[in-house]
Amino acid sequence: MKIDVLVAEIGSTTTVVNAFNNINSPDPVFLGQGQAPTSVLEGDVRIGLNSAIDDLAENLNAQSIEYTEMIATSSAAGGLKMTVHGLVYDMTARAAKEAALGAGAIIHQVTAGKLRRTDLKKIEEIHPNIILLAGGVDYGERDTAIYNAELLAGLNLPIPLIYAGNVENQEEIKLIFEGTNYKLYIVDNVYPKIDELNVEPTRKVIQDAFEEHIIHAPGMEHVRDLVNGPIIPTPGAVMESSKLLYEKIGDVMVLDVGGATTDLHSVTKGSEEVERILVSPEPLAKRTVEGDLGVFVNMPNIVKQIGKEILEKELGLNIDNIMQTYKAIPKNPDEVKFVERLTKEAVLRAVERHAGKIRNVYGPSGRSSLAEGKDLSEVRYIVGTGGALTRLPNRVSIIESIAKNNHTGLLLFPTAEAEILIDNHYIMASLGVLSKVHKDAAFKLMCDSLEIDEKYFLKGEEDVS
Incomplete structure (x- = not known):
């Protein structure tokens, strides 16, 4: 089978390849995905890459795969x-x-x-x-x-x-x-x-x-034998997707809840009202990484943050038993319920740490307000990506809980009016690196994954200035 572009995501444990065809046409297509264990520690990244391509061929019922371009993201070899x-x-x-x-x-x-x-x-x-x-x-x-x-x-x-x-x-x-x-x-x-x-x-x-x-890192020396296009860090690729969405549809926030960390990307200028009282400047595009908020590797940290007794009362489950049997992907209704609660906690804590807040100060002339941190109040779209927020049944309601968690009204959170979108094909990182060489195709494929009509935005009916 001939493929226009393969995008490899070379992770620390797993290598995924996503296949795209008709890349130079108005209607590019996401064909499917293959995966295999990453082989950097074996001394040669090509082993895992070729195995992932073989898996893709099997999934597409093809005898073999030929590709014109391969580009990549990488978090292997310790990431960047x-x-x-x-x-x-x-x-x-x-x-x-x-x-x-x-x-x-x-x-x-x-x-x-x-x-x-x-x-x-x-x-x-x-x-x-x-x-x-x-x-x-x-x-x-x-x-x-x-x-x-x-x-x-x-x-x-x-x-x-x-x-x-x-x-x-x-x-x-x-x-x-x-x-x-x-x-x-x-x-x-x-x-x-x-x-x-x-x-x-x-x-x-x-x-x-x-x-x-x-390309000179141990195990990665031969990556150029297969990859003939850009290679960028996987989290940086998600940021590229976030910036492309901002350019096309407006202020956006992307949540990526993983097994080890929760990454949050926001691309928004914030409101003029908050900007006037902002203590120090914030970048238009901001990323934060919460290394203690992963729903598998850091599962005990989140359980501790919530409180085991509170969790057991809330969910009606024996938490010790669940934690002993849970292996990265929930396999039964109890595990799904447990992981959804951990994901909700990870989302709320990550947004709380990423977002700014209004602080009231008192002086000789009375009370005045100052703003610190990133203003997310103008965010129009919240995107969920990563395993948890693309696969869990209640992923949308988890994201909806963000606006409901602003109890004081002083946190610069997205509002309840923000539209929630899900990266259904789980390809935000791949499309980020793809946008560097095929920008229009990347946006079309992103819209397909998010289930939005790109023609609406391309007509200029939305003001994204």
Whole structure:
């Protein structure tokens, strides 16, 4: 069987391939999916990829698969591990962190101010894939970033290093890293002025650097024998899908509840009213990762957060028995009920941590209001993806509980008017990387998966400005 595009999602444990045909026509088609265990730890990613393609052939009743293009997302080999170093935690360090998260990174260290010996020791222990160095607004403080650059140069690691700080330091930075093992990237400042974020240029370079680096990672050296298009981090691919939806249909939030983490992506400017009282700027596209909110690997954490006794009373189940027998995918009504409650908790806690809030302060002139964090009140569409929110029977009511959980009215949550959409084909990550080479097809396929009519939006009947 001939396939136009295969998209491989190379995960830490499972490799999935999604097949698409008619990719250059007005009506691209999602044909089906194959999967197999990831084989990076066996020393060759091709074993798992070829097995997933064989599984796809079997699912499509085909003897073999021939493809024109293969593109990929990857969270294998530890994903995209990064360390981030800025000047002031609430300013340049936070801006750099936002850039890294939005690109799909797993951040293992964030420092602010001058690096210490203990920080350098930790960087060596982490073995990051990429280091991001920032610091100082343009034409502002210079010395801290230069000091940190000199210390990092002393580590002489054979990895990409991205400088996204004060523009005045760029030539000095080039000299510092000249002759080192680092591959240096110079990017526009992530925080060029007070209260101004500029994270997108850095996000793009992070993904470019990841693609260049990942093909040299152990077990991934031969990935280019099969993959002949872009390779980006899997969470970054979901962000690409989120940004495409924002461009086409308006303010959006994407929830991805997994076995180990819950990722939340939002692309929204928020309301003008909140923007006027916002304490510090937020990026248009924001991603947060909650490493304690997974419904399988981190199941005990969520049970503890809710309270086992409360859960047993609420569900009428013996929680210890359920936890002993549950193996990643619910197999009976009791397990479904249990996982749905864990998923609801993961969704509510993740939104609570991602969203901003209104804070009342009191001074000589009386009470005034300030806003902190990301304003989600203008979100028009909430998308559920990931295993839990694409497969559980009550996935829509779980997402509906978000607006109902804003008891004080001071949390900057989406409202009850936000429309809920489900990634029924579970292909948001694949379509994110697909959008980099076939944007129109990716949007059409996304609309099919979300069960919305793309023609309505393409006619311009919706204002997405």
